[in-house]
Amino acid sequence: MNTALEDTAPSLxxxxxxxxxxxxxxxxxxxxxxxxxxxxxxxxxxxxxxxxYGITLAFKDYKVVKGIFGSPWVGMENFQFLFEGREFPRALKNTLILSFYKLIFGFPAPIILALLLNELRKVFFKRFVQTLSYLPHFLSWVILAGIFMELFSPTRGTINYIISLFGGDPIFFFGDKHWFRTLLVSTEIWKSIGWGSIVYLAALSNVDTTLYEAAVVDGANRWKQMRYITLPAIMPVVTIMFIFAVGGIINDDFDQVFNFYNENVYEVGDVLSTYTYRIGITQMKYGLSTASGLFVNLIALILIIVTNSITRRFNDYGIW
Incomplete structure (x- = not known):
């Protein structure tokens, strides 16, 4: 009887x-x-x-002699002076416009290239195209700026030579406000499209090939296979890369713009990074340049959080 009770007693x-x-x-x-x-x-x-800790410079009237700790606090005066200035709103506007163009035309470019390369069946040709598209990524904008300046030169450039052959007048492309943004976006896409496609090609390599075999049996052509198998398979990677791209919409490529722009195109080409460089390095207004950089990073953080929240509403993919 005791044994039965012990068996039924709850264990600790x-x-x-x-x-x-x-x-x-x-x-x-x-x-x-x-x-x-x-x-x-x-x-x-x-x-x-x-x-x-250098962020504190945004709230100080920085003096080189006194250093960061000895410089007086000025509160939000740097931000007030920044937003009330004439050049900052222009730089912010140009940054948003250029980044928006790069997002619209540049973000889908590596995805399209990866999908096209995935459809190639000639391994040698596929590797040749991949290598050729990767190469510009390893060249600095200093080198590329010199190449494009010569290519589009109004006096000795190949492009203007062709225009002249057809009876047109030479164009100073990098000094023309109507052409400058187009050239910035185009050269950025050309430089980054191959390197950006690596992530999507890696995602495509993990797609189950039996899905394509089943689709062929069901009569799906290559377009339908891409639409219903390939794109959904890489959608998590596309979503994450899109979040990062939107988060970087307030940022700009300083190396590219700095090597291409000039005083003739300040109105359409002066961006936040070049403005920050100009007031921080050339004019030695370190407090203002720090305030500008802090503002850019804060907006980028907000954009990432908002974009991640929106994408999570439409699918289950996101950074967190």
Whole structure:
């Protein structure tokens, strides 16, 4: 009878180790992997987080002699002066316009290239096109600016020579406000399309080939296979890359614009990064340049959060 009672009696719960102990055991078990991560953590701590103290310059009237700690606080005066200035609204407007153009025309470009390369069956030709499209990424904008300046030169450029052959007048493309933005967007797409397609090609390599075989049996042509199999398969990667692209819409490529623009196209080509460089380095207004950079980063953070929230409403993909 006692034995029956013992069998039916509820067993006492086994005491589990605390969360902190489990955390320590897990980290100790993976200690060698964490040790490999240490150089990366040190890099971000030393070069990304420690310099963030310099943000305080946005709220100070920085004096080189007094240093960061000795310079007086001015509150929001730098931001007020920044927004009330004539050049900052123009630079912000140009940044948004150029970034919007690059997002509309530049974001789909690597996706289209990756889809086209995925359809190629000649391995040699596919690798040749991939290599050819990657090469511009490894050239700096200093080199490319010199090449394009010569190519579009109004006196000795190949493009203007062809225009002259057909009876047209030479055009100073990089000094013309109507052409400058078009050239910036076009050269950016040409430079980055091959490198940007790597992510999508990697995603395409993981698509199950049996899905295509089943689609062929059902009578689907190549267009329908791309529409109903390939695109849905890479949609998580497309969504994440789109979030990053929207988050960077307030940013601009300083190297590209700085090497291409001139005083003739300031009205349409002066962007936030070149404006920040001009007031921070050439005019030594470090407080204003820091305020401008802080404003850009804050807007970029807000855009990423908003875009991620919107994309999560339409699908299950996002950064978090």
């Amino acid at each position: 719960p086994v005491k589990q180790p605390g969360r902190f102990k489990r955390w320590l055991k897990s980290y100790y078990r993976h200690r060698y992997l964490l040790l490999m991560l240490l150089p990366c953590l040190l890099f971000f701590i030393v070069f990304k987080y420690l310099p963030m």
